[in-house]
Amino acid sequence: MKHGQIATKELAEFVRERAAIEETYSKSMSKLAKMASNGSPLGTFAPMWDVFRVSSDKLALCHLELMKKMNDLIRDINKYSEEQVKIHRKTKEEVIGTLESVQSLQVQNTHLQKAREGYHSKCVELERLRKEAVPQKELEKAELKSKKAAESFAGSIEKFNRAGGDFEQKMSESAQKFQDIEEAHLRQMKLLIKAYSHSIEDTHVQVGQVHEEFKQNVENIGIENLIQKFTEQKATGKERPGPVGFEEYLSSLVSENSKKSRAKAFRIPGLGKRDKEPDST
Amino acid sequence: MKHGQIATKELAEFVRERAAIEETYSKSMSKLAKMASNGSPLGTFAPMWDVFRVSSDKLALCHLELMKKMNDLIRDINKYSEEQVKIHRKTKEEVIGTLESVQSLQVQNTHLQKAREGYHSKCVELERLRKEAVPQKELEKAELKSKKAAESFAGSIEKFNRAGGDFEQKMSESAQKFQDIEEAHLRQMKLLIKAYSHSIEDTHVQVGQVHEEFKQNVENIGIENLIQKFTEQKATGKERPGPVGFEEYLSSLVSENSKKSRAKAFRIPGLGKRDKEPDST
Numbered sequence: 001m002k003h004g005q006i007a008t009k010e011l012a013e014f015v016r017e018r019a020a021i022e023e024t025y026s027k028s029m030s031k032l033a034k035m036a037s038n039g040s041p042l043g044t045f046a047p048m049w050d051v052f053r054v055s056s057d058k059l060a061l062c063h064l065e066l067m068k069k070m071n072d073l074i075r076d077i078n079k080y081s082e083e084q085v086k087i088h089r090k091t092k093e094e095v096i097g098t099l100e101s102v103q104s105l106q107v108q109n110t111h112l113q114k115a116r117e118g119y120h121s122k123c124v125e126l127e128r129l130r131k132e133a134v135p136q137k138e139l140e141k142a143e144l145k146s147k148k149a150a151e152s153f154a155g156s157i158e159k160f161n162r163a164g165g166d167f168e169q170k171m172s173e174s175a176q177k178f179q180d181i182e183e184a185h186l187r188q189m190k191l192l193i194k195a196y197s198h199s200i201e202d203t204h205v206q207v208g209q210v211h212e213e214f215k216q217n218v219e220n221i222g223i224e225n226l227i228q229k230f231t232e233q234k235a236t237g238k239e240r241p242g243p244v245g246f247e248e249y250l251s252s253l254v255s256e257n258s259k260k261s262r263a264k265a266f267r268i269p270g271l272g273k274r275d276k277e278p279d280s281t
Numbered sequence: 282m283k284h285g286q287i288a289t290k291e292l293a294e295f296v297r298e299r300a301a302i303e304e305t306y307s308k309s310m311s312k313l314a315k316m317a318s319n320g321s322p323l324g325t326f327a328p329m330w331d332v333f334r335v336s337s338d339k340l341a342l343c344h345l346e347l348m349k350k351m352n353d354l355i356r357d358i359n360k361y362s363e364e365q366v367k368i369h370r371k372t373k374e375e376v377i378g379t380l381e382s383v384q385s386l387q388v389q390n391t392h393l394q395k396a397r398e399g400y401h402s403k404c405v406e407l408e409r410l411r412k413e414a415v416p417q418k419e420l421e422k423a424e425l426k427s428k429k430a431a432e433s434f435a436g437s438i439e440k441f442n443r444a445g446g447d448f449e450q451k452m453s454e455s456a457q458k459f460q461d462i463e464e465a466h467l468r469q470m471k472l473l474i475k476a477y478s479h480s481i482e483d484t485h486v487q488v489g490q491v492h493e494e495f496k497q498n499v500e501n502i503g504i505e506n507l508i509q510k511f512t513e514q515k516a517t518g519k520e521r522p523g524p525v526g527f528e529e530y531l532s533s534l535v536s537e538n539s540k541k542s543r544a545k546a547f548r549i550p551g552l553g554k555r556d557k558e559p560d561s562t
Contacts, residue, residue, distance in 0.1 A: 002324075004326065010320050014313070017316055018313060021306065021313065024306075024309065025305075028301075028305065032295070032299060039295075040284055042287075045285065045470055049291075157527055160525055164525075165524075179508060183508065186504040187504060197495065204489055208489075215478050223467040227463055227467070240449070243442040244393065244442055244445075
């Protein structure tokens with residue numbers, strides 16, 4: 001029973017460690033997502049960073065959820081641990097009679113050994129006296145002693161066997177009780193492990209979905225699409241300016257046509273020194 | 282092109298961060314496996330710790346492998362990065378003519394603006410003199426100036442349009458070249474992302490297998506089986522000792538039967554003070 005309580009506490013510690021691992025992983029994934037969101041917003045590759053960011057953020061969430069489920073599980077384990085202590089305390093009281101029968105058997109065993117030794121030593125003494133041809137009176141005295149030792153031995157045997165019978169019955173009942181407790185304990189532990197297993201499985205499925213989504217998103221952002229987006233962002237217009245023509249001086253009017261000529265459109269974004277930002281003209 | 286190189290470097294950094302995350306996770310899993318292997322070897326639950334240990338060890342291995350694959354990928358990205366730099370250097374040399382045509386167009390534009398302003402100011406001057414009725418000679422002089430300015434303006438227009446034509450042709454060629462480079466770059470980046478994706482997918486499948494195995498192993502270790510193992514470890518024997526009988530003293534022989542009686546079997550492992558270790562007797 002004592003090791004049952006240890007096992008419950010160790011399972012809680014194991015799950016706590018797993019929860020801590022998932023929390024660390026989740027935080028690292030959030031950091032990775034931030035790294036992706038800091039990816040350069042310029043250039044044709046830029047929109048891909050958003051796919052990385054979303055995926056990493058979702059992974060962080062999956063593992064954070066697993067951590068939460070592990071924490072819930074720890075609460076369940078601790079709750080069971082308390083129940084277990086109560087059951088054990090109650091059982092200890094119930095089997096106190098068995099402990100007494102064990103102690104009684106131990107006491108009777110000591111008496112039995114002493115009685116056996118006493119009987120044997122009296123017999124040895126009697127045999128020795130017989131061989132040495134001592135006076136009859138002394139022999140009779142020794143015979144009486146041997147007889148009394150035999151009676152005491154027989155009495156011890158009876159008491160020991162009675163204690164043994166009681167021990168067997170009580171021990172058998174207690175052993176059954178212990179086995180029932182152990183079975184219930186293992187059933188409970190397996191239920192807790194099943195909950196652990198389910199949570200991990202759920203997260204595994206979610207992580208698989210996040211990854212499938214990542215793959216799809218990468219697939220969906222075509223190369224043409226990226227080039228298109230980039231050119232739309234950087235474009236200065238779709239019409240090619242025509243050649244510049246001679247503008248006759250007509251009074252002080254400045255021809256509006258001249259403004260549409262290539263003369264104003266020759267600036268190449270990125271080449272001019274003023275062009276640090278995309279030009280929308 | 283510059284942002285293409287930045288994107289490649291950022292992708293390498295992203296994958297490096299992911300590799301570091303997987304390494305940390307792997308190490309944590311190894312630590313968790315060690316924790317499981319330190320689970321109490323006593324009690325009925327003990328054999329379960331081996332299932333936890335094996336599973337955690339395998340998970341550690343899966344993520345370590347992913348880290349290695351990420352490191353291989355970083356090498357591929359760096360290799361591409363070097364190639365990219367070479368391609369860009371070569372391209373810069375190839376399009377130097379386009380840069381020259383841009384500069385030439387800028388110069389011609391400045392000339393064109395000056396010539397237009399010159400022509401217009403001469404026309405304004407001529408108009409003013411006509412209204413003020415100045416001497417004919419002065420008027421002729423102004424007309425000549427205006428005519429020369431018109432010729433200069435027309436010349437500038439011609440030069441500007443010639444530069445514009447050259448600019449258009451070269452710029453169009455270069456733009457196509459840049460687009461080809463960008464497309465090749467994005468193709469390469471997508472290949473690298475595909476490799477990243479594949480590695481993560483492989484690991485995901487492996488992790489799923491490890492978990493399936495864990496579930497099966499937990500399932501396979503039945504409660505009866507655990508109880509059985511425990512009792513086998515702690516058992517003192519299968520036969521119940523019979524009652525102790527009276528042993529008649531026969532010479533100095535000590536009956537061997539007495540040794541098999543319950544008298545020697547009453548010790549309950551775990552109750553005696555000497556019983557710190559399982560008793561195999």
